Amino acid sequence: MAGLPEVIGLLHRADWTRLSLSVEVRFEQDGDLARRRENAVRTEGMRRFGVRPGSPGVPDVEQKPDAERDVYHRWHAALLIASGRRYRLEYEGDHGDRADGSDGEQAWTLRPPDPPLPPRDFENGPGLPVPALFRPAGLLARFTLDVGGPVTACGREAIAVTAVPRHGAVGSRTSRRPPACDRVELIVDAETGILLRREETFEGQLLTLTELTTVTMSPPEADDPARFAPPAGSRPVQDPEDFPGRSGLGWQVAANAAGLAAGGLGAWLRLAPHLPGHRPAAEASFLAAMPSPEPGPLDPGDGPPPSDDLLGLLYRSGQYDGDAPQVRGAAVRRWNDSTAWLGQVPGTWRAAGHGGVGYLFDTLASKDTVTLSTGRLRIGGPELYYLEYASWQGRPGPLVMACDGEQYWGIHDNRARVGPARPMAGEIASLVGSSWLLGERLSGGVEITYHGRRGYHLRVTRGDGAAHEGPTTFYPADAIVDAETGSLLRLIAYDGDAPAEWWELDDVTAEPGDTADPAGFRPHIPPGTRVVEETGNPLIDNATDVFGLTGTAARAAAEAFRCGTNAVSAARSFLDDLRGHR
Numbered sequence: 001m002a003g004l005p006e007v008i009g010l011l012h013r014a015d016w017t018r019l020s021l022s023v024e025v026r027f028e029q030d031g032d033l034a035r036r037r038e039n040a041v042r043t044e045g046m047r048r049f050g051v052r053p054g055s056p057g058v059p060d061v062e063q064k065p066d067a068e069r070d071v072y073h074r075w076h077a078a079l080l081i082a083s084g085r086r087y088r089l090e091y092e093g094d095h096g097d098r099a100d101g102s103d104g105e106q107a108w109t110l111r112p113p114d115p116p117l118p119p120r121d122f123e124n125g126p127g128l129p130v131p132a133l134f135r136p137a138g139l140l141a142r143f144t145l146d147v148g149g150p151v152t153a154c155g156r157e158a159i160a161v162t163a164v165p166r167h168g169a170v171g172s173r174t175s176r177r178p179p180a181c182d183r184v185e186l187i188v189d190a191e192t193g194i195l196l197r198r199e200e201t202f203e204g205q206l207l208t209l210t211e212l213t214t215v216t217m218s219p220p221e222a223d224d225p226a227r228f229a230p231p232a233g234s235r236p237v238q239d240p241e242d243f244p245g246r247s248g249l250g251w252q253v254a255a256n257a258a259g260l261a262a263g264g265l266g267a268w269l270r271l272a273p274h275l276p277g278h279r280p281a282a283e284a285s286f287l288a289a290m291p292s293p294e295p296g297p298l299d300p301g302d303g304p305p306p307s308d309d310l311l312g313l314l315y316r317s318g319q320y321d322g323d324a325p326q327v328r329g330a331a332v333r334r335w336n337d338s339t340a341w342l343g344q345v346p347g348t349w350r351a352a353g354h355g356g357v358g359y360l361f362d363t364l365a366s367k368d369t370v371t372l373s374t375g376r377l378r379i380g381g382p383e384l385y386y387l388e389y390a391s392w393q394g395r396p397g398p399l400v401m402a403c404d405g406e407q408y409w410g411i412h413d414n415r416a417r418v419g420p421a422r423p424m425a426g427e428i429a430s431l432v433g434s435s436w437l438l439g440e441r442l443s444g445g446v447e448i449t450y451h452g453r454r455g456y457h458l459r460v461t462r463g464d465g466a467a468h469e470g471p472t473t474f475y476p477a478d479a480i481v482d483a484e485t486g487s488l489l490r491l492i493a494y495d496g497d498a499p500a501e502w503w504e505l506d507d508v509t510a511e512p513g514d515t516a517d518p519a520g521f522r523p524h525i526p527p528g529t530r531v532v533e534e535t536g537n538p539l540i541d542n543a544t545d546v547f548g549l550t551g552t553a554a555r556a557a558a559e560a561f562r563c564g565t566n567a568v569s570a571a572r573s574f575l576d577d578l579r580g581h582r
Contacts, residue, residue: 002159007147007188008140008315009308010159012438014193016134017085017464022219023154025077025089025130028209032070035063037180037202044178051536079129082222087129100237101228102127107237108230127237128464132210133195135464136188139163140315140438143184153187153196154215161186170318170382170424171433171469181207290335290370290499293492297478298444298459306445310456310481311438317486318433320381323512327379327432327487330505332387334373334427340474340500377505379432380516381405382423386523404518409525416525419534427471431488431505434481436469447483450490451506454483474500485510 002010039062076092088101099110107127128135139145144167148160163186165179182204187197197211221227230236316324375389386402398410403421410417423429430436440463445456460477470477474493482489482505489508493501525531 001150002147002190004145004147005308005312007145007159007161008311008438010188010190010193011136011140012193012311012442013305014134014136015464016081016087016129016194018083019192019194020082020218020222022078022080022216022221024213025075025079025133026209026211026213027073027075027077028206029073030205030207031073032065033202033205033207035066035070037207039063041178041180080219080222080227081129081134082228085127086225086228088228089129099231099234100129101230101234103225103228103230106230108234109237110231110234130210132198132208133212136186136193136195137463138439139184139186141435141469142166142179150190151187153189154212156196156215157190158196159188159190161188166319168319168321168382169433169435170320170379171429171431171436187211290337290502293478293490293499293502295448295450295457297476297492297494298457300443300459300476303444303446303459306442306456306458310445311442313456313481313483313486314434314437315486317435318429320384320516325484325510325512327377327482327485327505327508328511328516329379329507329509330377331507332373332375332377332428332431333502333504333506335370335499335502336373337370337495337498337500339369340495340498377428377432378521379424380518380521383421384516384518384521385424386521387424387428400523402521402523404521406518407522409523411523411525411529414528415530415532416523417532417534419536427503430469430471431491431503434479434486434488437479439463439469448480450480453489453508455489456481456483471503472501482508482510 042062077089078092079087079089081087084104085102086104089099090096091098097110097112101108131138143163143165146162146164148162151158151160163184165181165183181200181202183201185197185199185201186195188194189196195210196215197209199209199211200207316322318326320326373389375387378386383403383405386400388400398412398417400409400411402409402411403424406421408419408422424432437458437460441461442458443461444458448455448457458479458481460475460479462475471491472493474495476494478490478492478494479488480490481487485508487505487508488503489505491501491503492499
């Protein structure tokens, strides 16, 4: 009988690009319940990030009833898969004029001129068929799994698994985004790791059902390349980097506002040393060359996939509600080379808003590009943490971020922002809780010693269709996993052959249990520090953080966000106010 480590390994290693099969797919969704679920998720997600619905300038995010989408959807489709990323998904019944596919090099889609709106959970990613079933690795970072017994489905040996949203885990997706369902019932194919059935419930009701009703392995038609060629009338699937909707008046207004705001930020960065109360640029000791990694990164062919035990260690990392040891304190270091991500910005983005975005990037590129940030972390759970930076990160932001489970503090040089408690998020959270790695492709796992701690060395490449929740957009990455806690002692993300970003946890202390005292995570606020209550509007609050200004400057940014037609005049007001505070 398969146990939890074996199931984790099956889900992580499920790889549809190596399969050859034909299947029938059945999909159902309660559209009205899906809309209510999205409203609840948005509201809770805003709360977790300190945004309060109804605050000044915060738009209404609740979706209204929609007669076309709020029906009960039933779809059937025939799917043919061949190795090498080739597939063809043909819808049946009322949607028989729709199809998706890939010939292994280019994904394509066939749609009628005015297709009906699809259900919210049945959209395929570029070149990826039915990700809910064929790329299940994303479940591992978001859910806690309970393995049932063996079952038979579609004539195949399988394993029943119940998944419930993860709670109490640092760095997991659900610590930042609320769960989108109550539970998920899974039937996992015991050979391939793909899902034969996935049933999600919300508020105790069936939300979605996706299942395979027939499975034929290695069908002869999969050997015919013509079956995967784009049919007449189809179009290539848009690259995800080219965001849809970047046309028309709405996009132009947003681009103009973004360009003016970016240009203003570029001007502010150039003038920053002359603004009253502003901290000088980072001292020379905080500017550094990227160090040479030792040990060096693994080669692409180094090592087989990691063991089930190592995958299980990643799965358990960041969970402060059990008996496994977890990080309680660590020194943190981060090197960042801004030239890497500036080089990834497309020319169309640089030209946005009459070149204001390009002006901002040119300003950043004119400065020293590699910065070193150092700090100290104490942590007792997702909402019990104290992160203090000793060196400036090369950008305006809080020097202390703390939360005692009831209240959050972001402390700057001469002001403190106070708001409701929220889970620890961001780069350091992704080091403490490394379960997000289970959504990527991993190789290696050889045991090493790093800074006196036993660990495992991994090569990380971008996963196929899974939710990418780590701290970087650069791949490949090199990771060293702490053998006791599953946290990352080192993570280096590469731009080609050069390190672009580098994070470390050092001087790690670890212990099990969940007995941390909230009082130990409350910061000392020096006398005379200006304390600012969060408004619940992220633009107002972040503008206060970045510029140290309140009033019309911050509120103009919020107004631009709320009312696109006034975005340009609001941004001009923002710049005028900025000039008035020189």
